[in-house]
Amino acid sequence: EDLIEEEQCVFTLTQAGYIKRTPVSEYAAQSKGGMGKKGITTREEDAVADLFTASTHDHILFFTDTGKVYRKKGYQIPVSGKTAKGTNIVNILQVEQGERVQAMIHYREAGGEEEMYLFMVTRNGTVKRLPVQALRNLRSSGIRALRMDEGDRLVSVRETDGTKKILIATHGGMAVCFDENDVRPMGREAVGVRGIKLREGDHVVGAARAAAGKTVLSITEKGFGKRTPVEEYRVTNRGVGGIKNYMVTEKTGGIVGVKVVDGTEDLLLVTQAGILIRTHVDAIKQCGRATQGVIVMRFKEEGDRVISMALADREEAAQTATPEEDPV
Structure with missing residues (x-):
C-alpha cells in the first residue's frame, strides 16, 4: 500500500451498479451557470446514483438497501477515464443476488477510533449512531450495519466524533438540526429512532454536520442552489417537523441534497444524463432559508435534472464564461 501513490479521485456509482474512480484533475472548474461536460457514459436506462471525492488510501464503505456494509480501499476501485462506464460492482464486492448498494462513505483510519461514529439517516x-469500531472486523461477504423497516432505505451516512450537530434536509424543503447525542450509540442490529417528522409525500434527501461560521449549501433538481448561514438553523430536539430550508417551487424542483461548506471548496454536480459540472462554491449566492436561490447549472437536454452533488478541493477556473444575471 505504501507504494501506491495517494491522490484525490472522484468515485462515481450508477443506479445499475457500475463504479469507477477518476482523478479529480480531469475535471476543470467552470464558472457558475455553465452547462458542464460529459462526466460518465451510461446506458439509456441507467443514471448516476452517487459520487464523492476521496483519496486512494481512504476506506470506502458500501451500504446496501438490506442494511449490510462492505469495505474496500480507494485504490481497490478500478480507475477509469472521465467518460468511461466503469466496472460492475459485483466484480468488486461479494454482494448477494438482488442486493443493491444505496450509499457510500469514505473515512481515514486513525487513532481514537473508539470516539468515532457513523451517523446513518x-x-x-x-x-442511528453506530460506533466505527463495530465495523472493525468486516468480512468480505459484508456485515449488517442497521436493520430497517420494510420500504425504507439508507440515504446518508456521516462520520462524527460525539460533538457534532446533525442537519437533516428533505426533498420538500424542510430541515431539522439537533445534537448527535440526542441519539444514543446503538449496536449493528438496532433499527434506530426518529430523526425528523416528515410531511405526507416528503422524504429525506441528505444530512450534514452543522458547524458554526459555515453555510448550508442546498441544490435543487432543476439546477438552482443557495448558501444559508448555519446560524439560521436553530437547534431543536430530534423527531420534530423542522423549519423551512428552501422555498421549493415548480421552477426550482425539489431538493437533491445539502452540504455544509465554508466557501473554499468546489461543487461537483451530476445530472441524470451523465453531465458533470464543477464550479466554485463561493460563487453561489448566500440567501435566507425561505428563498429560491440562483441558477447554478443549466441543462443541454430538455427534461434533464440534477441527481447528485459532491465537494472537491478548490481548482482555478479553466473557463471564464459569464452567465446571464441569475434570478433570485
Missing part, C-alpha cells in the same frame, strides 16, 4: 427519517 434513512429516507423515512429514521436515524
